[in-house]
Amino acid sequence: MAVNHTDLFPPSAMQAIDAAAIANGLCGRGLMERAGAAVAAAALRHWPEMKRALVLCGPGNNGGDGHVAARHLSAAGVKVERFGLAAKAGSDAAWALGRFPGAVADLALCRPEAGDLVIDALFGAGLDRALEGDVAVLIERVNAAAVPVLAVDLPSGVSGRTGRPTGPCFTAERTVTFAAQKPGHVLLPGRALCGAVEVADIGFPARMLTAPAPVSINHPALYLPHLRGPDAAAHKYSRGHLVVFSGPLISGGAARMAAEAGLKAGAGLVSLATPPAAVMAQAAHVTAVMQRSIDGLETLEGWLDDRRLAAFILGPGFGADATSAARARAYAAAVASAGRRLVLDADGLSAFTGHGETLHAIGAAIPLVLTPHEGEFRRLFAPLAEDKTLSKIERAQAAAARGAAIVVYKGADTVIAAPDGRAAVNVDAPAWLATAGSGDVLAGLIGALLVQGMPAFEAACAGVAMHAAAARRHGPGLTAEDLIAAVRPLPLTAA
Ligand SMILES: NC(=O)C1=CN([C@@H]2O[C@H](COP(=O)(O)OP(=O)(O)OC[C@H]3O[C@@H](n4cnc5c(N)ncnc54)[C@H](O)[C@@H]3O)[C@@H](O)[C@H]2O)[C@@H](O)CC1
Ligand SMILES: Nc1ncnc2c1ncn2[C@@H]1O[C@H](COP(=O)(O)OP(=O)(O)O)[C@@H](O)[C@H]1O
Ligand SMILES: [K+]
Known part of the structure; x- marks a missing residue:
C-alpha cells in the first residue's frame, strides 16, 4: 500500500493505473471503500463540529466515493443529506449507493446553511468539459453561501490535467485525492481552488504507482x-x-x-x-x-x-x-x-x-x-x-x-x-x-x-x-x- 508524494499523474494515467490494478486482482469496490473512508475521516478531523454534511454525489466513481463517505459519516453520528445525479446501474457507484440506501435528493433542492460542510463528490479529475444546468447553478449557490467545501479528488469543474476550470467550479477549503496528485492539484489556479490537499492511501501497491512520464513536484x-x-x-x-x-x-x-x-x-x-x-x-x-x-x-x-x-x-x-x-x-x-x-x-x-x-x-x-x-x-x-x-x-x-x-x-x-x-x-x-x-x-x-x-x-x-x-x-x-x-x-x- 502506498502513496506517491512527488510524481504527478495526469487523469488518463490514473485511470490506466486504476484499470491495471483491477485487472491484476485489486477490487475496484475496495478502492472506492478506502477512498470514501478517507474522505469521511478528513471531514471528521477538520470539521468535528459540523451541523450537517451535505454530500453531493455525481454519476461516476467520484459519486461512489461520496456515497461511501456519507455512510461512514452517518455511522459516526453526523447528520447527512445527499443530493445527486443517478448512478449508472451496475456501476461501482450504484453498488456504493446500495450499501447506504436512502434519499438522494435532486441537486436543485440543496440549500447550504451556516454550519454545514459540503462534500463535493460530483466529478473527479477527468472532467474535460464545462459543467452546466443544475450542477452549475448549485456550484454558484454553494460558493455564494460561503460554507466550507471538502472536494473528493479535485473540486468539480477543475481539469485535473491543466488545473484550469472548464466552466463553473467549486472553491474547496480542502481536497482529499487518492494515491498521487494530478497536475491540476499543483498548477494554478487549480492549486488555489483545491485548498489544502491530502493524498490518501487507498491500497495501490507501490510498484503500480510509477509515473508514466518524468513529471513531478520540484523536490x-x-x-x-x-x-x-x-x-x-x-x-x-x-x-x-x-x-x-x-x-x-x-x-x-x-x-x-x-x-x-x-x-x-x-x-x-x-x-x-x-x-x-x-x-x-x-x-x-x-x-x-x-x-x-x-x-x-x-x-x-x-x-x-x-x-x-x-x-x-x-x-x-x-x-x-x-x-x-x-x-x-x-x-x-x-x-x-x-x-x-x-x-x-x-x-x-x-x-x-x-x-x-x-x-x-x-x-x-x-x-x-x-x-x-x-x-x-x-x-x-x-x-x-x-x-x-x-x-x-x-x-x-x-x-x-x-x-x-x-x-x-x-x-x-x-x-x-x-x-x-x-x-x-x-x-x-x-x-x-x-x-x-x-x-x-x-x-x-x-x-x-x-x-x-x-x-x-x-x-x-x-x-x-x-x-x-x-x-x-x-x-x-x-x-x-x-x-x-x-x-x-x-x-x-x-x-
Ligand atoms: N484510481 C483512483 O484514483 C480511484 C478513483 N476513484 C474515484 O473515481 C473518480 C473517477 O471516476 P470516473 O472516471 O467515474 O469519473 P467521474 O466520477 O468524474 O464521473 C464521470 C462520469 O460522469 C459523466 N459525466 C456527465 N457529465 C459530465 C461532464 N460534464 N464531464 C465529464 N463527465 C461527465 C461521464 O459520462 C462519466 O460517466 C475519481 O475522481 C475518484 O473520486 C475511487 O473510487 C477509487 C480509485
Ligand atoms: N505569486 C507568486 N508566488 C510565488 N513566486 C512568485 C509569484 N510571482 C512571481 N514569483 C516568482 O518571482 C520571480 C519573479 O521574476 P521576474 O518576473 O523575472 O521578476 P523581475 O523581472 O522583477 O526580476 C520568479 O522567480 C517567479 O517565479
Ligand atoms: K469532486
Whole structure:
C-alpha cells in the first residue's frame, strides 16, 4: 500500500493505473471503500463540529466515493443529506449507493446553511468539459453561501490535467485525492481552488504507482545526486567562475543582483562584463563581484580564451532596443561557439523574439537555460502561449523542445522543463517573491549552480528551490536585496 508524494499523474494515467490494478486482482469496490473512508475521516478531523454534511454525489466513481463517505459519516453520528445525479446501474457507484440506501435528493433542492460542510463528490479529475444546468447553478449557490467545501479528488469543474476550470467550479477549503496528485492539484489556479490537499492511501501497491512520464513536484531527489558542497581542497577557481553581462549605465542593478546572488549561491568568482560607459557606476557598487570592461564582440571573444569562465548570464537589465537585442544575440552566439553554459533571462530572452532557429542552434550546442516569466514566454513562444488546450507543464515541455533548452517558466507555479520531457512544478514559493528583481536573483542562483558543474535541468530545479527557500527564510516584506542576503546553500541530504 502506498502513496506517491512527488510524481504527478495526469487523469488518463490514473485511470490506466486504476484499470491495471483491477485487472491484476485489486477490487475496484475496495478502492472506492478506502477512498470514501478517507474522505469521511478528513471531514471528521477538520470539521468535528459540523451541523450537517451535505454530500453531493455525481454519476461516476467520484459519486461512489461520496456515497461511501456519507455512510461512514452517518455511522459516526453526523447528520447527512445527499443530493445527486443517478448512478449508472451496475456501476461501482450504484453498488456504493446500495450499501447506504436512502434519499438522494435532486441537486436543485440543496440549500447550504451556516454550519454545514459540503462534500463535493460530483466529478473527479477527468472532467474535460464545462459543467452546466443544475450542477452549475448549485456550484454558484454553494460558493455564494460561503460554507466550507471538502472536494473528493479535485473540486468539480477543475481539469485535473491543466488545473484550469472548464466552466463553473467549486472553491474547496480542502481536497482529499487518492494515491498521487494530478497536475491540476499543483498548477494554478487549480492549486488555489483545491485548498489544502491530502493524498490518501487507498491500497495501490507501490510498484503500480510509477509515473508514466518524468513529471513531478520540484523536490530534492531531482537534484540532490548532483549537488556538491566545496571539498576540503577547493579553491575559488575550482568552484567556478560566473560572468554576468551588465546593461548600460541606467540599468546596471539587475545584472549586479544576479552577480551577487551567484556569489552567495557558491560560485567561486563572479564577474560583471560591463560596457565601458557603465564601468564607473558598477565599480561604485560592487565589492566581491569583479568587473571586466567589454566594449564589443571582439573583446568578448578575446576574454573567452580564458577557459575558466564556465557560465554566463545574459539579459537582466541588458537593454531592449534593437541595438542591444542584436548585441545580445551576438554575445549569446559567441558564448555558444566557445562551448560555455548560458542562462538567458529578461532582455536576453526578448532579443530572440522571431529568432527561434538561432535560439535552437545555441541550445543544441551548449547547456542553455531560459527563464521566462509569462510575458517573456508569450513573446518568445507565441503560438504555444496562445494554445489554451495545453497545460502550463505541456507548454513548458513544448518550449523546451523548441529551444533545445531547459525552460524555467516562472510564476507562482514555476515549471522547469527539459527537451526530453522531464518537468517539475515548484509548489513552495511564497507570494512575496513577486518583487522587482527577484527574477534577476534566480538567474544568478542557476548560473552559480551551472558553474559548479551541475547539469542544466538539475541546476534549474535546484536554483528554483533555493530561491523559494530564501524567500521563505526571510518572510514577508522581501526585497530582491533581502532575498540575496537570505540565500543559503541547499542541504546536501534530504530533510
Ligand atoms: N484510481 C483512483 O484514483 C480511484 C478513483 N476513484 C474515484 O473515481 C473518480 C473517477 O471516476 P470516473 O472516471 O467515474 O469519473 P467521474 O466520477 O468524474 O464521473 C464521470 C462520469 O460522469 C459523466 N459525466 C456527465 N457529465 C459530465 C461532464 N460534464 N464531464 C465529464 N463527465 C461527465 C461521464 O459520462 C462519466 O460517466 C475519481 O475522481 C475518484 O473520486 C475511487 O473510487 C477509487 C480509485
Ligand atoms: N505569486 C507568486 N508566488 C510565488 N513566486 C512568485 C509569484 N510571482 C512571481 N514569483 C516568482 O518571482 C520571480 C519573479 O521574476 P521576474 O518576473 O523575472 O521578476 P523581475 O523581472 O522583477 O526580476 C520568479 O522567480 C517567479 O517565479
Ligand atoms: K469532486
